[in-house]
Every structure is written in C-alpha cells, then in structure tokens.
Amino acid sequence: MAQLPLDDSVDIPDDPAGSSSGSDRDVALLKELAAHMLGERDHMLGFPVNLDFDYRPLADFLQVHGNNVGSPAKNSEYGLHSRVFEQAVVSFFGRLAGLEDAFGYVTSGGTESNLYGCYLGRERFPEAVLYASQATHYSLRKIARLLRMDFVAVQVGDDGSMDLAGLRRHHSAHRGRPAVVVATIGTTTGGAEDDLVGIREALADEGTDEVHIHSDAAFGGLIAALSPEPRPWAFESGADTVALSGHKMLGAPLPCGVALARPEHVTAIHRPDVAVGSDDDTITGSRDAFTPLLLWYELRRLGRTGLARRVTHCLETAAYAEQRLREEGHHPERAPGSNTVLFDAPAPELCTRWNLLTVGDRAHLIAMPHVTGEHIDRLCADLRT
Amino acid sequence: MAQLPLDDSVDIPDDPAGSSSGSDRDVALLKELAAHMLGERDHMLGFPVNLDFDYRPLADFLQVHGNNVGSPAKNSEYGLHSRVFEQAVVSFFGRLAGLEDAFGYVTSGGTESNLYGCYLGRERFPEAVLYASQATHYSLRKIARLLRMDFVAVQVGDDGSMDLAGLRRHHSAHRGRPAVVVATIGTTTGGAEDDLVGIREALADEGTDEVHIHSDAAFGGLIAALSPEPRPWAFESGADTVALSGHKMLGAPLPCGVALARPEHVTAIHRPDVAVGSDDDTITGSRDAFTPLLLWYELRRLGRTGLARRVTHCLETAAYAEQRLREEGHHPERAPGSNTVLFDAPAPELCTRWNLLTVGDRAHLIAMPHVTGEHIDRLCADLRT
Numbered sequence: 001m002a003q004l005p006l007d008d009s010v011d012i013p014d015d016p017a018g019s020s021s022g023s024d025r026d027v028a029l030l031k032e033l034a035a036h037m038l039g040e041r042d043h044m045l046g047f048p049v050n051l052d053f054d055y056r057p058l059a060d061f062l063q064v065h066g067n068n069v070g071s072p073a074k075n076s077e078y079g080l081h082s083r084v085f086e087q088a089v090v091s092f093f094g095r096l097a098g099l100e101d102a103f104g105y106v107t108s109g110g111t112e113s114n115l116y117g118c119y120l121g122r123e124r125f126p127e128a129v130l131y132a133s134q135a136t137h138y139s140l141r142k143i144a145r146l147l148r149m150d151f152v153a154v155q156v157g158d159d160g161s162m163d164l165a166g167l168r169r170h171h172s173a174h175r176g177r178p179a180v181v182v183a184t185i186g187t188t189t190g191g192a193e194d195d196l197v198g199i200r201e202a203l204a205d206e207g208t209d210e211v212h213i214h215s216d217a218a219f220g221g222l223i224a225a226l227s228p229e230p231r232p233w234a235f236e237s238g239a240d241t242v243a244l245s246g247h248k249m250l251g252a253p254l255p256c257g258v259a260l261a262r263p264e265h266v267t268a269i270h271r272p273d274v275a276v277g278s279d280d281d282t283i284t285g286s287r288d289a290f291t292p293l294l295l296w297y298e299l300r301r302l303g304r305t306g307l308a309r310r311v312t313h314c315l316e317t318a319a320y321a322e323q324r325l326r327e328e329g330h331h332p333e334r335a336p337g338s339n340t341v342l343f344d345a346p347a348p349e350l351c352t353r354w355n356l357l358t359v360g361d362r363a364h365l366i367a368m369p370h371v372t373g374e375h376i377d378r379l380c381a382d383l384r385t
Numbered sequence: 386m387a388q389l390p391l392d393d394s395v396d397i398p399d400d401p402a403g404s405s406s407g408s409d410r411d412v413a414l415l416k417e418l419a420a421h422m423l424g425e426r427d428h429m430l431g432f433p434v435n436l437d438f439d440y441r442p443l444a445d446f447l448q449v450h451g452n453n454v455g456s457p458a459k460n461s462e463y464g465l466h467s468r469v470f471e472q473a474v475v476s477f478f479g480r481l482a483g484l485e486d487a488f489g490y491v492t493s494g495g496t497e498s499n500l501y502g503c504y505l506g507r508e509r510f511p512e513a514v515l516y517a518s519q520a521t522h523y524s525l526r527k528i529a530r531l532l533r534m535d536f537v538a539v540q541v542g543d544d545g546s547m548d549l550a551g552l553r554r555h556h557s558a559h560r561g562r563p564a565v566v567v568a569t570i571g572t573t574t575g576g577a578e579d580d581l582v583g584i585r586e587a588l589a590d591e592g593t594d595e596v597h598i599h600s601d602a603a604f605g606g607l608i609a610a611l612s613p614e615p616r617p618w619a620f621e622s623g624a625d626t627v628a629l630s631g632h633k634m635l636g637a638p639l640p641c642g643v644a645l646a647r648p649e650h651v652t653a654i655h656r657p658d659v660a661v662g663s664d665d666d667t668i669t670g671s672r673d674a675f676t677p678l679l680l681w682y683e684l685r686r687l688g689r690t691g692l693a694r695r696v697t698h699c700l701e702t703a704a705y706a707e708q709r710l711r712e713e714g715h716h717p718e719r720a721p722g723s724n725t726v727l728f729d730a731p732a733p734e735l736c737t738r739w740n741l742l743t744v745g746d747r748a749h750l751i752a753m754p755h756v757t758g759e760h761i762d763r764l765c766a767d768l769r770t
Contacts, residue, residue, distance in 0.1 A: 010469055012477040012681065014689040026685050027442045030678060034445035037465045041449075047463055047661075049450045057412045059444035060419035062638050062679075064426075065434045077742055078432055080422045084395055092397040108493040111670040119531060138659040139670050145654075146504060146668075148533040247671075253447050255671040269530075274523040276432075276742070283531075285496040285524050286632075286640040293415060294447075296397065300411050304399040357462055357661070 045365050045375060046356040048188060048219050050251035052370035055294050066289030070278025071270075072105040077277035086292035092299055093244055093258050096225050098236030103263040105282050106246070106292045109255035110218035111139040112283050113243030116259040118143050118180055119283070120241055121212030123268040125178035128212065131170065132182035133162035135189055137216060140182055149180070159335065160192030164202040171206050178210030179203055185233045186220015189359060191338030193220055196237040212265075213238055218245040218257060220338075226308040227315065227337050240265055246295050249310065251369065256291045310369050314339040317367035321376045325365075328380050339367040346383055354379055430750050430760060431741040433573060433604050435636035437755035440679050451674030455663025456655075457490040462662035471677035477684055478629055478643050481610050482602075483621030488648040490667050491631070491677045494640035495603035496524040497668050498628030501644040503528050503565055504668070505626055506597030508653040510563035513597065516555065517567035518547035520574055522601060525567055534565070544720065545577030549587040556591050563595030564588055570618045571605015574744060576723030578605055581622040597650075598623055603630040603642060605723075611693040612700065612722050625650055631680050634695065636754065641676045695754050699724040702752035706761045710750075713765050724752040731768055739764055 041051045068083055070076045072090065075083060086106050094102035107113045114137070122128060130149040132140045133156050144151035152174075155166045162183070171179060181203070183194035196213055203211050217224070217233050221244050224233035234242050246256035259282075271280040302310065318339040325332035330343040345351060345363040356363040365379075426436045453468055455461045457475065460468060471491050479487035492498045499522070507513060515534040517525045520541050529536035537559075540551045547568070556564060566588070568579035581598055588596050602609070602618050606629050609618035619627050631641035644667075655666040687695065703724040710717040715728040730736060730748040741748040750764075 010473045010681070012473050012684045012688065016686060016688040016691065023442070023682075023686050026682055030443055030682065031445055033467075033678075034443075034449060037446075037449045037451060040465055044465075049452065049463075051450055053448065055447035056444050057408070058415055058419075059441050059447060060416055060423075062440040062444060063438065064419060064422040065436055065632055065636065065638060066422060067434070067632075067640060077740075078434075079740060080425055080429075082418075088395045088397050108497075108669055108673070109671045111668070112493075115531075138656075138665060142654075142656070142665060142668075142670075146500075146531065247450055247452075251450065253450060254673040254675045255452055255669070269527075271523075271527070280523060280527060283496070283527075284493055284640070285527075286494045288493070288639040290639045293418075296395070297408075297411055297415065299397045301401060301408050303397065303401040306401065355462070355464060 040355070041370055042375070043354050045354045045371060045379060046363070048248050048366050048368060050247070050249060050369045053251035053298060055253060055297065058293060058297060061290050061293060068287040068289045068292065069285060070275030071281050073103070074278045076275060080289070082289040082292050085296040089292055089295045089299060090258065090260070094260055096304065097234035097242050097260055099260070099262065101263060102235065102260040103266045104258055104260040105287065106295065107257045107259050108284065108288070109247070109257045110137065110216070110243055110245050111143070113218065113257040113259040114139055114182070114214065114216055115143050115146065116283055117214035117241030117243055117261070118147055118149070118182065120261055120265045120269065121180035121214055122147050122149055124212050124265060125180065125210050128178040128180045128210070129171070129174045130180045130182070131167060133184055133194060135160055135187040135192060136182055136184050137188065137218070156192070160187055160190045162194040162199070164195065164198050167199065168202050168206055171203060171208065175206065179208055180212045180214065182214045182216050183239070185215055185217035185224055188219055189364070190342060191220060191335045191340040193224060193231060193233065196232055196239055200238050212240045215239040215242045218243050219248055222249040222307060223311055223314070223337070223339060226304070226311040228312060229337065231337060235262070246291065249307070249369065250295060250298055252291060252294055254291065256295070314367045314369060314371070317371050317373060317376065320373050321365055321367060324376050324380050328383060330383065341365045341367070350382055353382070425740070426755055427760070428739050430739045430756060430764060431748070433633050433751050433753060435632070435634060435754045438636035438683060440638060440682065443678060443682060446675050446678060453672040453674045453677065454670060455660030456666050458488070459663045461660060465674070467674040467677050470681040474677055474680045474684060475643065475645070479645055481689065482619035482627050482645055484645070484647065486648060487620065487645045488651045489643055489645040490672065491680065492642045492644050493669065493673070494632070494642045495522065495601070495628055495630050496528070498603065498642040498644040499524055499567070499599065499601055500528050500531065501668055502599035502626030502628055502646070503532055503534070503567065505646055505650045505654065506565035506599055507532050507534055509597050509650060510565065510595050513563040513565045513595070514556070514559045515565045515567070516552060518569055518579060520545055520572040520577060521567055521569050522573065522603070541577070545572055545575045547579040547584065549580065549583050552584065553587050553591055556588060556593065560591065564593055565597045565599065567599050567601050568624070570600055570602035570609055573604055574749070575727060576605060576720045576725040578609060578616060578618065581617055581624055585623050597625045600624040600627045603628050604633055607634040607692060608696055608699070608722070608724060611689070611696040613697060614722065616722060620647070631676065634692070634754065635680060635683055637676060637679055639676065641680070699752045699754060702756050702758060702761065705758050706750055706752060709761050709765050713768060715768065726750045726752070735767055738767070
C-alpha cells in the first residue's frame with residue numbers, strides 16, 4: 001500500500017494558534033486516512049488480520065476513560081470499567097479452549113499473552129528451559145530474553161511443526177531441568193500446528209514431568225477449534241496456558257488478545273490488594289476496558305456458530321485459491337485445514353499491490369474473513385499480466 | 386460508582402439465533418453503559434485520569450485494523466499504520482522531555498513504559514540492582530520479578546520522595562554492582578517527585594557510575610514540565626529513559642503511554658528485520674495504530690500552550706480545594722506544585738460517591754482537567770451534611 005500523501009506537516013506545534021494545526025483540518029485528514037485504509041481491504045491478501053468488522057456503533061466510548069485496572073476477577077476502586085463483559089469474553093474462549101473456569105483477561109495482543117503464559121510457566125518452574133520451534137513467532141526470543149530464560153529453538157519437520165525427536169535430543173542435554181514449551185498452533189509461515197500431547201509425551205520419555213505447555217494459538221486457535229474437523233490446540237490436549245488473538249480471526253481496530261490459564265497457575269504471581277483496591281495478577285495493571293466491549297459485541301453477534309461459519313468461509317476461500325493458483329501454474333501448497341496458501345512469489349510490485357509477504361521465493365496468501373473468491377480471481381488476473 | 390444494573394445476561398451464546406443476544410439490544414445496552422460512565426464525570430475526584438475529551442470524530446477508525454508492528458522508526462510490510470503520527474507524538478514529548486531525538490513509542494500504558502525503561506537499563510547493566518522508593522507504583526515490584534532483577538525499596542522522606550541517604554546506605558551493601566534506579570515523578574499517593582540529579586550524585590558518592598535512571602513520570606511528568614515553575618523530571622536532569630502516560634493529564638478512552646529512551650540505549654535490544662519486514666525494538670511487537678492518532682489529534686488541538694493552560698487549571702483547582710477544605714476543617718495538605726490534596730477521609734459512602742481513594746484515614750482528591758471549582762463546592766456541601 002502506498003501511504004497517504006501528506007501535503008501538510010503533521011508536526012505538533014507548541015502553540016496551535018496561527019499554525020496549520022486545527023481540529024477541522026485534522027479531522028478531515030484523519031478521515032481521509034481512515035478511508036484510505038478501508039480501501040486497502042480490497043487488496044489485503046497477505047496478513048493474518050480480519051478487516052471485516054465495524055465497531056462504529058460503540059463510538060460513545062471514545063469520550064470516556066474506562067479502565068479494568070487490576071485483576072479481571074475482582075473489582076477495583078475505579079468504577080468505570082467493563083469487567084463483566086471481559087469476563088463473558090474470557091468465559092466464551094475458556095469454554096472453546098476446553099476449560100470452563102479458565103482464568104483469563106484481554107491483553108494488548110499476542111506478545112503480552114505469550115509473555116503471560118511463559119511468565120506463569122517460569123514461576124512454576126524457575127529453572128526451566130524455554131523451548132519453541134524454529135517457526136515460532138519472533139516475540140518468543142524477546143520474551144525469553146525479558147524473562148531471563150535459556151531458550152532453545154527446536155527444528156521443524158517437513159510439515160512445519162516442531163520435530164519431537166529434535167525436542168527430545170535438545171532436552172537430553174538439559175536432563176534434570178524442567179521445561180516450558182511453547183506449542184505454536186498455526187505458524188505465521190504456513191499454518192503448521194505443533195503436537196501438544198506429543199510434546200508432553202516426548203519430555204516424559206526423557207524423564208521430565210515438570211513441564212508447562214503454553215499454546216500460542218494466536219493465529220490458529222480458532223481455526224483448529226472451529227474447523228469442520230476440529231484439531232487439538234488447548235487445555236483439552238494438556239495446555240497449561242493459551243494465547244489467543246482478538247484482531248486476527250475475530251477482528252478489532254487495534255491489536256488485542258486473550259490470555260488464558262489454569263487458575264492454579266496464577267496463584268504464584270497473585271498479589272492481593274495492591275492495584276487500586278483490586279489484586280494484581282496480570283502483566284499490564286491498568287487495563288483497557290474498551291477492547292473487551294468490542295470483542296463482546298462481536299462475539300454476541302456471531303456466537304460460536306457464526307465464528308464456525310467464518311472459519312469455514314476462510315478454508316473454502318483458501319481451497320479455492322489453491323485450486324485457482326494451481327490452474328494458473330503458480331505451484332500452491334497448503335497444510336491440511338489451514339487458511340494459508342504458499343505459492344511462487346510474483347513480481348515485487350504485485351506483492352506490494354496485494355500486500356503479500358514473501359519468504360525466499362514464495363509468497364503467502366492468507367484467506368482471512370474479508371477475503372473472497374472475487375479477490376482470488378482478481379489476483380489471478382493480475383498474475384497473468 | 387454503582388455499576389450499571391444488568392437485567393439481561395451478558396453471556397455469549399453458542400448460537401445467537403433465538404437468544405437474547407443481538408446487535409440492536411446490545412448496542413442499546415452499551416450506549417447506556419457509556420452514558421452511565423460519562424455521567425460519572427460529575428463525581429470523579431479521586432483518580433489521576435482526565436475525563437475531559439471527545440474522540441468521537443475519529444470513529445471511522447473503528448472499522449479498520451491499523452497496526453504499527455515493529456519498530457516505530459521503520460515501516461513494516463503491513464501498510465495500514467499510523468507511524469508518521471506516532472513519530473509526531475514521540476517527537477513532541479521528546480522535546481518536552483529535553484531530548485529532541487529521543488527514541489520512543491506509544492505503549493499500552495505506564496506498566497509497559499516502565500518495563501521498557503527497566504529492561505533497557507538491565508540490558509545495559511545485567512548485574513544491576515533495581516532501586517525505587519517505597520512510594521513507587523505497584524508495577525515496579527512486578528517488573529523486577531519479570532526481569533529477574535534484585536529489587537530494593539528505598540524509604541521516603543517526610544515529603545514522600547526517595548531518601549537519598551537511604552539509597553546510599555542500601556547501595557553500600559551492593560557496592561561494585563551497577564544500579565538501575567526508578568525515579569518517581571509524581572507518586573500516586575501525594576504527588577512527590579524524586580530528585581534525579583541527587584540520585585546520580587548519591588550513587589557517584591558510593592563509587593558507582595554504572596547507573597541507569599528511569600523516570601517514571603506517568604503521573605507527574607507533564608505537571609513538572611508545564612507548571613508555571615517547571616521542575617526537573619526527564620532527560621535534561623539525567624534520565625536515561627522516561628515513562629509518560631497518555632490517559633492521565635492528556636486523556637484517552639483506554640490506558641496508554643509513551644516510552645522514551647536515549648537512542649543509544651535501544652541498540653542492545655534492537656533486532657533487525659524480524660517483525661513483518663520491520664525491526665523489533667519494542668515490548669509489544671504488533672502495536673496499536675489507533676491510540677497514536679488519538680494522542681496526535683488531542684496534542685495538535687492543545688499544543689504545548691494548551692497543555693500548560695490545562696496544568697495551570699489543575700493546580701488552581703487543587704489550590705482552591707486546599708483552601709476550601711481548610712475552611713471547612715478537613716486538614717488538607719498538598720505538596721508544592723502538586724494537584725493532589727490529602728484530607729481527612731469522610732464517611733465511606735461519600736468516598737464512594739466522589740470516587741475518593743483512601744489510604745489509612747486520609748482521602749485523596751486529584752484535580753484532573755475535568756475537575757472544576759464547582760465540583761469542589763459540591764463536595765464541600767456534601768461533607769457538611
């Protein structure tokens with residue numbers, strides 16, 4: 001996408017009087033930017049974000065400061081909050097993830113959710129090694145550094161998922177130490193899903209039962225859960241903590257996510273009564289009360305059935321893209337049940353036009369909810385020119 | 386504030402068809418909640434958040450996903466972002482903080498900003514002890530735990546600021562180790578400000594010059610900077626990193642902040658080209674593009690002169706509250722140049738009605754921008770009944 005041309009300076013003046021700054025002009029500029037961004041929906045095929053939503057009916061909240069400060073489970077002394085809605089969102093995702101009474105909260109995104117899961121794991125097992133596959137999200141190396149944990153990247157197999165024999169080999173070098181393992185459910189490079197049950201078995205075979213498994217299901221959790229053929233991804237398969245995204249399959253104007261945990265794992269970090277009359281058991285402390293309302297609104301509208309229809313739509317669009325790209329000779333490949341299609345990268349200007357990420361000589365098409373068969377047809381027409 | 390009575394269940398149904406869930410009813414419920422929250426402005430005297438803003442003209446952004454993923458200083462491959470506006474916000478605050486070319490980004494709030502500052506400090510000096518005063522924000526103990534740093538809480542003097550002789554005594558027990566010191570600019574318990582220059586001198590007197598000073602100016606930074614008599618608070622007084630809040634003096638619908646750093650301190654954590662075509666040098670990775678637009682819009686409207694008028698208004702209101710509460714015999718006290726007034730805590734129902742936080746037998750009144758003399762008069766009338 002070409003950025004909006006900005007003829008005027010966007011600098012913030014010391015004194016707005018007599019400057020080009022001013023609400024009317026600025027509102028016009030920002031409306032133009034928003035329209036420009038909206039227009040880009042027509043060419044956004046390469047990123048795992050949904051662009052099909054409209055939260056403008058909730059604009060009233062743009063004139064008041066809400067704050068879910070402190071524990072999601074306990075009111076604070078700040079009265080302007082949305083905890084009951086946040087808890088409804090957490091409860092919905094907890095049920096979906098196979099743990100009705102999961103502790104959870106709405107986060108600023110996948111990185112905070114992953115940090116939270118790894119933090120709880122480290123507090124359970126302070127000497128643990130942190131394992132994740134080489135295809136893990138880039139935030140995991142940063143999280144290991146933040147948390148001062150030894151990090152080991154395990155090789156992936158042909159299908160892009162963590163190689164369990166490789167995990168065993170690596171862990172045999174750390175025998176006697178506990179393990180925190182990040183299982184990626186839906187790599188951003190092709191949608192591969194790690195085997196949660198297999199991870200625990202592999203470590204048990206090495207004699208290690210002090211294991212915390214964090215499921216980074218930010219990208220693929222809802223797809224695995226709601227596919228016509230559901231796949232293991234969360235508590236039901238032994239995860240201790242789970243990260244979900246709010247801006248990917250569901251959709252939100254800003255990055256957001258949900259962190260879920262078995263309640264007993266939260267005890268170690270729980271500090272009572274320190275956060276404005278609430279407890280402190282999250283990363284952020286002062287917490288966004290607006291985003292939980294957005295997620296609640298959208299989930300109420302869709303329900304589990306609506307989300308499942310959405311996932312089916314994405315998988316059908318991905319299958320259609322795979323078929324069309326094969327017909328056109330672009331060598332597509334797609335993991336079973338994934339909405340990501342890799343194919344021969346076209347010329348750079350086409351990648352830019354269609355917002356396609358490339359890795360090496362392959363481009364990624366990700367069929368998110370706003371992507372339709374018509375997008376695929378137009379892409380294929382472009383590829384022919 | 387009493388919470389909105391919720392007659393209907395807010396649960397999220399599996400299938401919205403045939404349930405009480407539905408957009409029209411839900412929008413009506415949420416509009417009622419927003420109105421209820423707005424109404425609370427009239428009684429919100431005890432929390433350091435501004436409730437005087439209106440970002441509804443920017444509601445168009447509620448239908449598109451913006452993402453400033455990766456480095457604030459380098460575009461990513463995701464085209465829908467607001468980096469140029471974020472950079473304008475950072476540049477404005479950098480100038481205010483005495484470092485024109487400060488590295489910075491818009492964060493999810495004070496905790497992330499403080500985590501970022503302490504993280505950079507720890508990466509500079511891995512063996513450092515983390516010091517903060519006993520009046521520091523509750524997030525600092527959590528941050529020390531996350532970062533696996535030894536944490537020492539230094540006692541405060543009569544004025545509520547860090548006792549520098551105490552800092553020296555504590556550090557003499559850790560001689561030879563570097564220090565990361567969090568200087569609080571504006572404690573939430575009374576507005577006290579730590580002495581940045583004094584902290585560096587105290588540690589130099591103990592023979593330590595490997596010192597990273599993080600200014601937690603979330604609450605008091607703009608007050609110290611823009612008071613009629615400005616006080617030291619940031620880079621100009623030796624800070625290495627600075628945390629500012631966006632939802633306190635400025636105002637925002639959700640918690641947000643700004644993290645600022647001397648650019649050379651960011652080098653150690655900078656990872657090129659790992660974040661969707663951008664670099665990774667923030668905590669969050671995928672980063673909110675909406676909030677920077679809100680802050681930009683409001684700062685363009687106010688400028689430095691408007692913010693200074695706002696600070697003056699707050700200080701005048703606090704002085705008026707101090708005077709009126711003294712006349713009424715409630716023993717107010719206020720630190721010089723602070724907008725926080727402590728006074729004898731009234732009955733619990735009045736504290737609830739006026740959203741007053743109490744510590745021991747004292748209540749906190751915080752004169753934020755939405756608080757006027759009329760609020761003070763009504764509070765005093767209530768106190769008489």
